[in-house]
Amino acid sequence: MEFQYGIPSQATFGHGVVKKVGEVLSELEATKVLFVCDEGVKKAGIVDKVQTYMEEKNVAIVPYSNVVPNPPETVLDEGADLAKKEQVEAVVAVGGGSSIDTAKALNILITNPTPINQYDGINNIKNPTKPLIAIPTTSGTGSEVTSITVITDTKQKKKMVIGGRHCGADIALVDPELTMGLPPTITAATGMDALTHGIESYVSNFASVPSDVNGLKAIELISNNIVEAYQNGNNVEARTNMLLGSMLAGYAFNSALLGLVHAIAHPLSVYCGLPHGVANASTLSYAMAFNARDENVQKLYRDIGRSMGVQVDGLSDVDAAYKTLEAIKSLSDQVQIPTLSEAGVKREQFDVLAEATLNEEISIMANPTKVTKEDVLEILDLAYLGSDIQDIKYLQSTVK
Ligand SMILES: NC(=O)c1ccc[n+]([C@@H]2O[C@H](COP(=O)([O-])OP(=O)(O)OC[C@H]3O[C@@H](n4cnc5c(N)ncnc54)[C@H](O)[C@@H]3O)[C@@H](O)[C@H]2O)c1
Ligand SMILES: [Zn+2]
Structure with a gap:
């Protein structure tokens, strides 16, 4: 028998664990973060709450809410440029797989050259990335604990599966309360x-x-x-x-x-x-x-x-x-x-x-x-x- 098994993320699961996000960032000594979400999660009132938990610990927020379903490569460069210009020290994603995968891809591009397409496949990312905290709001993809990001290559018309080293979230805060309002x-x-x-x-x-x-x-x-x-x-x-x-x-x-x-x-x-x-x-x-x-x-x-x-x-x-x-x-x-x-x-x-x-x-x-x-x-x-x-x-x- 031979197999490989590993998970990139340290997961904390339970009701109310999202409130720890500010504390976790303080432990990481991150004072400024790229905060990735989409409009649906904003409308559900989740984004404001998570933002408060971070601001309570004096974390400055650089918001990025251009996430779209089945995220395409086309929106990434602009987000990565913003993160670099603002010199963020960590990335926080709140949302479904589309938000978490977009955050993972942006995080890759903060410390690795663009375009994202060159990393399609497993273990193609060279430089270590910033700490990434993933907070899921759907009970679906499991992206909060996987070392994969799925990004649509709009020119080749395919979903790239980019995975392996430097791709997963470091920390997953997995809080069922955030899924209560899912339609x-x-x-x-x-x-x-x-x-x-x-x-x-x-x-x-x-x-x-x-x-x-x-x-x-x-x-x-x-x-x-x-x-x-x-x-x-x-x-x-x-x-x-x-x-x-x-x-x-x-x-x-x-x-x-x-x-x-x-x-x-x-x-x-x-x-x-x-x-x-x-x-x-x-x-x-x-x-x-x-x-x-x-x-x-x-x-x-x-x-x-x-x-x-x-x-x-x-x-x-x-x-x-x-x-x-x-x-x-x-x-x-x-x-x-x-x-x-x-x-x-x-x-x-x-x-x-x-x-x-x-x-x-x-x-x-x-x-x-x-x-x-x-x-x-x-x-x-x-x-x-x-x-x-x-x-x-x-x-x-x-x-x-
Ligand atoms: N990285 C991985 O390991 C992995 C695995 C499987 C799938 N994926 C990818 O994840 C993406 C799909 O993610 P998804 O299925 O979670 O959907 P999604 O992130 O696209 O979200 C679907 C919709 O639900 C809304 N929503 C999310 N949480 C909500 C909440 N709590 N209340 C109200 N509305 C809410 C969003 O705003 C959005 O409109 C696809 O691109 C897929 O390929 C990734
Ligand atoms: Zn799936």
């Missing part, structure tokens, strides 16, 4: 993204014991709480479990990597503008069903089903996998994940989407089965229609 549709999509992280890391070719332990616990927490968090956002326990689950899913996929669902989701965001969570959630059951042709994957799906509380004991591997797939599709339906058609994807785009999926090298490499363009087209078609699991033809030949 239901964002709760659903980001939560299904986190579930996808747990599932894809568990079946990945690069899975290891530590990624498996975190992945299965993440699946348990998210699958048992996502419907409640969606229907009753004020449920503190459900919100807490969702945020813990998404963080643990980050612990899992940071080393195990992802798979076919994310390989399809990235082009769906780049070419069709789908939010990352919606892109994953709408294709999850169908890409999982495709992978379920493999006997070893069927065994892994039994474990996933068991973590979700599905009754899989005494069933054959294929039947256990099938029951697990049905449970995933049922969760997706209960939180009203749209079909690709409802999300505005056009059939005419399938060809370019399928080509681009196969170019998502890292996720394709980590996926437990080989995939062709025809396979991707078939998955897109099922997700376009929102097909029921029992209508998937290639499962009918195997399942009793």
Whole structure:
């Protein structure tokens, strides 16, 4: 057995831990910070609160709120110039994955030459970065604990995955209270993204014991709480479990990597503008069903089903996998994940989407089965229609 496992961030989890941000900056002897967020998080009233906690400790703020979803490389140089001109000593990000990833990319460019595109891939960043504190407000990406930033290359039309040394946040303040006001549709999509992280890391070719332990616990927490968090956002326990689950899913996929669902989701965001969570959630059951042709994957799906509380004991591997797939599709339906058609994807785009999926090298490499363009087209078609699991033809030949 051989594996590598590591997490860049020191995480503090709990209700009210965001209040420590000023104290943490004082310990780092940082008196001036670049404060990265987006307009949605500002409107939710979170940014003002975090700013107060920093100002109470006499930290000067350089605000940067030009964050956009699926962050593109085009906004980065201006932010990095601002940070350099102001001579900030640290970076603080509050928001979802888009804000945290933008902050990570800006931090790289403060101490490394622009453009960001030259760092696409793993371990391409040479110079150490400023201390980065990540404060998540969605229970989704796990970016607060991963050594990855995902930035859209608008010219090449692809999502770059920049990772490795000098990329992760040093400190994560993971506070469920900040997720209490997340609207239901964002709760659903980001939560299904986190579930996808747990599932894809568990079946990945690069899975290891530590990624498996975190992945299965993440699946348990998210699958048992996502419907409640969606229907009753004020449920503190459900919100807490969702945020813990998404963080643990980050612990899992940071080393195990992802798979076919994310390989399809990235082009769906780049070419069709789908939010990352919606892109994953709408294709999850169908890409999982495709992978379920493999006997070893069927065994892994039994474990996933068991973590979700599905009754899989005494069933054959294929039947256990099938029951697990049905449970995933049922969760997706209960939180009203749209079909690709409802999300505005056009059939005419399938060809370019399928080509681009196969170019998502890292996720394709980590996926437990080989995939062709025809396979991707078939998955897109099922997700376009929102097909029921029992209508998937290639499962009918195997399942009793
Ligand atoms: N770095 C990683 O490890 C990693 C992993 C997975 C995905 N990602 C990337 O993260 C991005 C997606 O991040 P995301 O899914 O968290 O969404 P997001 O950051 O784009 O946020 C989605 C929306 O939710 C709003 N929002 C966030 N928190 C809120 C709150 N508490 N109350 C009200 N509104 C709130 C935001 O303003 C925004 O409009 C994608 O670019 C994706 O590729 C990164
Ligand atoms: Zn994701």
